[in-house]
Amino acid sequence: MTTVAQRRASSPRELTRVAERISFIYLERCTIHRDANAITAEDADGTTHIPSATIGTLLLGPGTRITHQAMSVLAESGAAVAWVGEHGVRYYAGGRALSRSAALLEAQATRWANRRTRLEVARAMYQLRFPDEDPSGLTRHELLGHEGRRVKDCYRRQADRTGVPWHGRHYLPGDFTAGDAPNQAVTAAAQCMYGVAHAVVAALGCATGLGFVHSGHELSFVLDVADLYKTEIGIPVAFEVAAESDQDIGSRTRRALRDRINKTQLLDRCVDDIKLLLLPDGTTASGSEGEDRVTLQSDREVAVAAGRNYSGEVTW
Known part of the structure; x- marks a missing residue:
């Protein structure tokens, strides 16, 4: 049986675009866990399933507990997480969202x-x-x-x-x-x-x-x-x-x-x-937002491929 820890992370192209997500969801006084690729919010009234890839920001209010696996799937989905005060009116801390291009x-x-x-x-x-x-x-x-x-x-x-x-x-x-x-x-x-x-x-x-x-x-x-x-x-x-x-x-x-x-x-x-x-001139920054690519900086603003040894190209 495949466990949560063995599931591969979603690629950038598989993720829901930011513009198509729910802007934010506020939860309080519940326990948040993971069920497959969704998070669950459990309180006295029952359990609610929320697809993680549809969330822009998850606001965690007072009385919330969140598991490691829930944070894992939120990170894989590129959702931001913020711990806030009651009514969501005070910011305490935030979880880093997924980004692969600089x-x-x-x-x-x-x-x-x-x-x-x-x-x-x-x-x-x-x-x-x-x-x-x-x-x-x-x-x-x-x-x-x-x-x-x-x-x-x-x-x-x-x-x-x-x-x-x-x-x-x-x-x-x-x-x-x-x-x-x-x-x-x-x-x-x-x-x-x-x-x-x-x-x-x-x-x-x-x-x-x-x-x-x-x-x-x-x-x-x-x-x-x-x-x-x-x-x-x-x-x-x-x-x-x-x-x-x-x-x-x-x-x-x-x-x-x-x-x-x-x-x-x-x-x-x-x-x-x-x-x-x-990018006010309409230019495109080097690299694609969807690419998971690492380059190395060389001279004259040139980026060269990572993962190779350049010692043979240098005169000692």
Whole structure:
């Protein structure tokens, strides 16, 4: 009989594309195990089977226990795993997703390492968010000021649209209930967007810590990507949820945001936006995302085949 440990890992071409996956699944107070190529969530109400290849990010809330075999199949499927607080509103730790090509990572590192191109990417991110404004001449500090004004304007517009009273953004880390209903919804939406962005960034093989707007944190690039959709998706959904009721804000925000993400095909768009930011000229980074291939660096930016000895080509 074939055991779990003897099953071969799926090749990149056999995996479900990131854009076709469920954006995120939140579980709490259950035990998560593996059954063939699915994970199972067992609680007092029974056992639920979830195909691992359909998951973008698995958010593990309080009271969850996960087995080694469950983590193994999630890694083979290229799913990201994050341990979060109740309602999914605080990030604790994350499991690394499967990525086999360093193509986009190398492009990201190249643009990040140069201060000029790093600023170019930050400006491009701003223009993706606010296409009606040209940020080409703005300094970094000016970008921050313009972004802050546009976000404040977004809060006011959404409050007027939904009829929800808005007294400013107030968030107390570690205490989700400290804010009023719209603030709780905005916090829940933001944390879910971080999980979605984390899944895409990791699945593409990019470095989560090399941010172009945010810096100094292991998830700086994840925060950059999540913010691209804050004023278009995250904040509007949060105010719509708060307008319906002030009860069960966390779970209702997650469900509403998940539906909006799937309806707008955000994962597909997120993949395209990251590629556009890191490869703005439409060039293709060396290597294919689906290839499991290792090369060696040689002179003049030439990559040569690994797995062979080059001593005969060197004059001693």
